[in-house]
Amino acid sequence: MSTNSTPATSRLTRTWVRMGDQRLLARLLRSPRGLFGLVTIVLLVLLAIFAEWLAPANPNELVGAPLQPPFSDGTILGTDDIGRDVFSNLVIASRASLRVGVLAAALAVLIGTVVGSIAGYFGGVVDAFLMRIAEMFQVVPGFAFAIVMAAVFDASINAVAVIIALTAWSQVARIVRAQFLSLRSREFVQAASVAGFSSRHIIASEVLPNALPPVLVQVALDVGTAILMEAGLSFLGVGDPNVPTWGQMLNSAQIFLGQAWWLSVFPGAAILLTVVAFNMLADGLNEALGAGSKR
Numbered sequence: 001m002s003t004n005s006t007p008a009t010s011r012l013t014r015t016w017v018r019m020g021d022q023r024l025l026a027r028l029l030r031s032p033r034g035l036f037g038l039v040t041i042v043l044l045v046l047l048a049i050f051a052e053w054l055a056p057a058n059p060n061e062l063v064g065a066p067l068q069p070p071f072s073d074g075t076i077l078g079t080d081d082i083g084r085d086v087f088s089n090l091v092i093a094s095r096a097s098l099r100v101g102v103l104a105a106a107l108a109v110l111i112g113t114v115v116g117s118i119a120g121y122f123g124g125v126v127d128a129f130l131m132r133i134a135e136m137f138q139v140v141p142g143f144a145f146a147i148v149m150a151a152v153f154d155a156s157i158n159a160v161a162v163i164i165a166l167t168a169w170s171q172v173a174r175i176v177r178a179q180f181l182s183l184r185s186r187e188f189v190q191a192a193s194v195a196g197f198s199s200r201h202i203i204a205s206e207v208l209p210n211a212l213p214p215v216l217v218q219v220a221l222d223v224g225t226a227i228l229m230e231a232g233l234s235f236l237g238v239g240d241p242n243v244p245t246w247g248q249m250l251n252s253a254q255i256f257l258g259q260a261w262w263l264s265v266f267p268g269a270a271i272l273l274t275v276v277a278f279n280m281l282a283d284g285l286n287e288a289l290g291a292g293s294k295r
Helices: 002-030 031-048 088-123 124-139 142-152 157-183 187-195 199-213 212-237 246-256 264-295
Strands: none
Touching: 002 031, 002 187, 002 264, 031 088, 031 157, 031 187, 088 124, 088 199, 088 246, 088 264, 124 157, 142 212, 157 199, 157 212, 157 264, 199 212, 199 246, 199 264, 212 264, 246 264
16 A cells, blocks of 8 residues: 555655746746846846857957947947957857856756765764765865865866866755755655665655755855856966956956956956846745745
């Protein structure tokens, strides 16, 4: 009887999770901050996807005299120190900047979810060992760690994303662990265990879908933090010099702050808008999850 009821319980769990996702989205769209963040992020993603079509010129093409201000020589945001179109570079650079943020957050979630799931489900010595490792990463200043790693190892755009992920996964692990500690004693988990399902099945199919919603808030924060950290690394000259990012644009603009304000203001504004959008989305998700838990 228990073996028949457990698949039904699993199906009910998946149905409940889908219904919860729909309600979460509805509550998110009713949040002004969440709606602003979501709409802004969608527009930024579309900008990155269609960057080649939206950029009026090749980012490496010389379109005018050097250091021309915005709305001169047929440009929107002016030209840089060698005459390239700033707007085109800004649009193209959105791809790499968003890529770093999304990739770093995805890797952090993957590592943190695996570690947190195992620690929270099994507990005991396993939990203590894995959480000590997580604490080791948490006590190290993230940006300082990223600078050292980027300076010592390959500073390609993918490597930078991995380095940033290593500074962020421990917080995800703690959130997932807390959820597993709360959920592992629930009836549907006990039923699956009595029915003889493996720990891997119970973790992946029964507990994890119910543990992930709070992680969404941290994911949104991690994307914004990763974009900001990549910009900081590039500004300091330890990023990938071969890939255009908003941080690389800021790095190139350092020596022209006094005579060409637009070279730093526009990429800085792009970084600010993107980070604020992801923080707003995180606030909206937090509000939506909080409203759902009160019902």
